[in-house]
Amino acid sequence: MNATMTPHELRQKIRLGQHSGNTSGYSEGYVQCNLVILPVDWAAEFLQFCQQNPKPCPLIAMGQPGEFDLPGMGVDLDIRTDIPRYRLFKDGSLVDEVEDVSAHWRDDLVVFLLGCSFSFEEALLNDGLDVRNISEGVNVPMFRTNIPCKPAGRFSGNTVVSMRPFLPVDAIRAIQICTRFPSVHGAPIHFGDPSQIGIEDINRTDFGDAVSLKAGETPVFWACGVTPQVALEQAKPPFCITHSPGCMLVTDLPNSRLAVM
Amino acid sequence: MNATMTPHELRQKIRLGQHSGNTSGYSEGYVQCNLVILPVDWAAEFLQFCQQNPKPCPLIAMGQPGEFDLPGMGVDLDIRTDIPRYRLFKDGSLVDEVEDVSAHWRDDLVVFLLGCSFSFEEALLNDGLDVRNISEGVNVPMFRTNIPCKPAGRFSGNTVVSMRPFLPVDAIRAIQICTRFPSVHGAPIHFGDPSQIGIEDINRTDFGDAVSLKAGETPVFWACGVTPQVALEQAKPPFCITHSPGCMLVTDLPNSRLAVM
Structure with missing residues (x-):
């Protein structure tokens, strides 16, 4: 049941507050992503960090400043509500763990989605x-x-x-x-x-x-x-949002789509 | 000079008795093969042995009974003369090492070419x-x-x-x-x-x-x-020809052609 729920169904349940835990084992066969959200004035450097370290930081998608729907990653996706639990960081320190970051959203925030070992x-x-x-x-x-x-x-x-x-x-x-x-x-x-x-x-x-x-x-x-995450803790950006460990973004992308051959 | 000699040139020198040693380092970039020649009444079982053990016995080509030119493996190729040194086996025992097996050729012999680590x-x-x-x-x-x-x-x-x-x-x-x-x-x-x-x-x-x-x-x-070779020594076919270790058949096939992707 959990394994066969479509990613869209699961994201809807998460958005409605009906699922706030781990996503491991849910919607089998679909890509789950790590989340990093940074202010635009930190985004270019983080993008370069990912580009230079593709094995630990494999970038699957990146949004435009203020963009929270990530076209291509999922139908009707809203990155502010569709992850079970988020972590908020200020100056590199964890300050809160929440189930919805709509209240913290800003037009200068840039979303990064990174590949995850589940696939x-x-x-x-x-x-x-x-x-x-x-x-x-x-x-x-x-x-x-x-x-x-x-x-x-x-x-x-x-x-x-x-x-x-x-x-x-x-x-x-x-x-x-x-x-x-x-x-x-x-x-x-x-x-x-x-x-x-x-x-x-x-x-x-x-x-x-x-x-x-x-x-x-x-x-x-x-x-x-x-x-x-370790690099973020060391860099101490004034503001940052990540997913909580194990609580990933479940996308509409089949795992097989990531295979290069 | 040795490295850049074409496979065809090298085979011609070998055929004329001008090269009777190792082929390692010659005609770089081209597939070199292990040779096994067996009577036809042993060929089907050896083929199956290769088919069932493709990692130690990767079959690259197999001839028809009596066929010594192996079309597709090299221009003007004659398997009886184009290898620097051959080993002759009777009942599983090494009986001779020669530079030409034309005198030992029979219409019931079947040629097997197996891949080699040089590639x-x-x-x-x-x-x-x-x-x-x-x-x-x-x-x-x-x-x-x-x-x-x-x-x-x-x-x-x-x-x-x-x-x-x-x-x-x-x-x-x-x-x-x-x-x-x-x-x-x-x-x-x-x-x-x-x-x-x-x-x-x-x-x-x-x-x-x-x-x-x-x-x-x-x-x-x-x-x-x-x-x-170890399997042949154990099976003891009445007659068998192989290459001498290190003295391979140099084919016209580029190594890159063996890459599956």
Whole structure:
């Protein structure tokens, strides 16, 4: 029921206050996006940050200043009401969590939609692979690395990665599958020894939950959408809106549309 | 000079007895093939063995019984004279090594051409990766594994792999590149812990030479064209001709033609 609800139906329920939680598992087969909203005088630098760091910050859509309907992303879409929960930041600090940002909307705000791992996880599951954070029912484990992003204006920071364990033969298959989806983080950026990318303890996550590594499995690391959030916290723009973790924008775009081949 | 010689020129020199050695590094950019020649009453089972084990035995071309010119593989090609050195087998045992098999030709012989790692190694080098056996000027290290091939008639045996060490980030790139070339062994089949595929000591090769593993590198394993040779030794057909290791058929087919995308 949740899985088969159309994205438009789900967005309507969210808009009416009938769904305010996680969107994971809802409207299967459709692209879900990370949200970043910034004042126009910060938008060009953030756009350049995304352009220079496409693996952690894969830009799927960007609005015009003041535009909240994002044509092409969904029928009758209103970005101010169609996400279950938003976070408001002032000078880089979280100041509020709300279910509607209409009261905070301004004509100088620019919407960015970034790809999310839900799309490639679905492709991995459909191929018969075990996505550990899903099979164990927890949030994906995420870690800060020592891999610097290419800075753009006031935005900089190190790459955050998500980790999913696989047997090597399945890791090779996962690399092939994810290569087809560059706009949802694409191929992994590392596997094996976590210390090579600055992770000290694979059992101590910086975000999300730990998952079990079974015998013979190797940890595989993907660039993660938390990277731009860390860059935003460091850049401290006077005003910023994001989605709350796990509460994404569900678009009308089929996941298969993101496959480059 | 050797690298830029056309395949046709090189085959003519080989035919005239002016080149009887390795073909590695000759006629860069063109597909080189492993050769297997079997009597027709063994051909159907070997074809099925290749069909069922496409990663170690990627079939590029197969002749009709008695056919020695392999149309489409090269201008004025004669498989009996255009390979620098051949091996003759009787009942699975090596009985002779010769530079011309015209005297041994029979109307019931069937030619098989299988893809060779030279093609994907060129793609890796062109992408800026270090292929260790090439940079160290030795034969690629090869190992017997515990991965069984799917048997076909009298043909069976375990997969032989070749190994090339890479940093994980380069291994991911190598997986992407080789995925484009299924007819020359395709993507690797394993990386990391050699014991997972039955290799006891990464420094003790079963065929070829050892190469150095540098700090942070992981061994990456590809299905290898020695696999069908091992299957042939076990099946012991009464008569069989192969190329001598490293002395391949150089075809007129550009390597890029093997890319599936």
